[in-house]
Amino acid sequence: MVKLGSLKEVKDLRSVWPHEALDFTPWLAENIDFLGETLGLDIAVEETESSVGSFNVDILAFEVGTDRKIIIENQLEDTNHDHLGKIITYASGKDADIIIWVVKHAREEHKAAIEWLNNHTDEKIEFFLCEIKLFRIGESQIAPSFVIVEKPNDWTKEIKKITTTNPTQQQRLEYWQAFNDYAFQNAEFAKCFNKRKPSTDHWMSLSIGSSACHIDISRIQKRKMLEVEIYINEDKELFHSLYSNKAEIEATAGLKFDWRELPERKASRIIIERKADLDNENEWFQQFEWIMSVCMKMKNSFKKYI
Numbered sequence: 001m002v003k004l005g006s007l008k009e010v011k012d013l014r015s016v017w018p019h020e021a022l023d024f025t026p027w028l029a030e031n032i033d034f035l036g037e038t039l040g041l042d043i044a045v046e047e048t049e050s051s052v053g054s055f056n057v058d059i060l061a062f063e064v065g066t067d068r069k070i071i072i073e074n075q076l077e078d079t080n081h082d083h084l085g086k087i088i089t090y091a092s093g094k095d096a097d098i099i100i101w102v103v104k105h106a107r108e109e110h111k112a113a114i115e116w117l118n119n120h121t122d123e124k125i126e127f128f129l130c131e132i133k134l135f136r137i138g139e140s141q142i143a144p145s146f147v148i149v150e151k152p153n154d155w156t157k158e159i160k161k162i163t164t165t166n167p168t169q170q171q172r173l174e175y176w177q178a179f180n181d182y183a184f185q186n187a188e189f190a191k192c193f194n195k196r197k198p199s200t201d202h203w204m205s206l207s208i209g210s211s212a213c214h215i216d217i218s219r220i221q222k223r224k225m226l227e228v229e230i231y232i233n234e235d236k237e238l239f240h241s242l243y244s245n246k247a248e249i250e251a252t253a254g255l256k257f258d259w260r261e262l263p264e265r266k267a268s269r270i271i272i273e274r275k276a277d278l279d280n281e282n283e284w285f286q287q288f289e290w291i292m293s294v295c296m297k298m299k300n301s302f303k304k305y306i
Helices: 020-030 032-039 081-094 108-120 155-163 167-183 187-192 236-243 246-253 281-305
Strands: 007-009 043-052 055-063 069-078 098-105 126-137 143-150 203-207 213-220 225-232 258-260 268-275
Touching: 020 032, 020 043, 020 055, 020 069, 032 043, 032 098, 032 126, 032 143, 043 081, 055 081, 069 081, 081 098, 108 126, 108 143, 167 213, 167 281, 187 281, 213 281, 225 236, 225 281, 236 246, 236 268, 236 281, 246 281
Parallel strands: 069 098, 098 126
Antiparallel strands: 007 126, 043 055, 055 069, 126 143, 203 213, 213 225, 225 268, 258 268
């Protein structure tokens, strides 16, 4: 018979992180993917202890692929009115789109406050309230876990309300939902990329560990085409540097790319595409396999040059 251990919670967070600003905030900044995976966000840290007037927000970040501004306020104690006021002040000062409050324990009145903010602020603003917990089995290493206590309204339901009269948007949403369900069951793909929320957009963005560029997956309905690309935001020097290593990159990937500098535009694109019957759900899994393969090959071949 298999002998199983007992999972026990480590109640004293300060036994691991004695000081909030000096210990926990640097740890979270270095391990931001743990939090991002829980929230379904691809978070890139920009700065810790970022000034807002005479105060500092613990972490200033952005969402990869959308550049939405994110602020993260940490509290290794129960929630209180002081920190609730701080997150609103910091959100205003940084013009944040996503506000994340990480705490030891969320009190009922503060859960209600975050729920109220999500219901009554602009639909583009999102508030998350998360508890950080620690667990161990026997004498094993301590493992962290984030628990979402409050989050924005069910965006899937809201999107479905919007898209009931728009079949194209509805199909995009269903396509990306199916892609997530399929792709992130693959351990190798899940190790390479963080899950993104499906949307009604014709594209989905994935991080490759750089704020200068990312991977975009696009469904081009008019041409019945799938595209996967390295999208470089505003860095022609990076494009030229990558292009100078074109032979090595393509040899490593085993793929041929369409290199588009686009000198008249700020962005540059490095693309590969294939024909696809996007309306035929029976072919979606084959399309997902191609997308996953290309994305992993792209990340592995480009990462040493970025």
